[in-house]
Amino acid sequence: MGTRTVYRIVVRGELSERYAMAFEGMEMEAKSGRTILTGEIIDEPHLHGILDRIGSLGLRLLSVESFPTETSRQQLSDPQMTDLVERTRLESLDNGKH
Numbered sequence: 001m002g003t004r005t006v007y008r009i010v011v012r013g014e015l016s017e018r019y020a021m022a023f024e025g026m027e028m029e030a031k032s033g034r035t036i037l038t039g040e041i042i043d044e045p046h047l048h049g050i051l052d053r054i055g056s057l058g059l060r061l062l063s064v065e066s067f068p069t070e071t072s073r074q075q076l077s078d079p080q081m082t083d084l085v086e087r088t089r090l091e092s093l094d095n096g097k098h
Contacts (some may be wrong), residue, residue, distance in 0.1 A: 006067045009037040009048065012060040022053055034062060055092075 014030035026039035041047045054061055 004040045005040055007037075007039065007041045008063075008065045008067065009050065009054070010062040010064075011035050011037070011054055012062055015059075019057070022057065023050065026050070 009026075012034060013097075014033060015028060016037040017028070019035075020028055023037050023039075026037040029036045029038070041050070046074075051061065051064070
């Protein structure tokens with residue numbers, strides 16, 4: 001990776017604020033039975049560290065999406081953007097492209 005990339009990571013369950021420390025530097029939004037973590041990831045080891053933390057906490061990972069750095073966090077939390085990303089992810093799963 002080499003440069004910072006904005007990631008949107010979705011886990012099953014609505015996490016409380018006590019989990020915020022485990023994902024320091026990431027914004028957390030819990031709704032509709034899911035928690036959305038959004039933030040800049042410095043490099044691949046940083047991403048793997050977050051994914052390992054999700055697993056060690058016993059959380060179920062639903063999706064991981066990366067976005068160009070010019071995509072703002074505000075845009076990523078926009079419900080229309082969330083719906084678009086979710087539809088795209090589901091379409092790729094339906095087509096066997098995971």
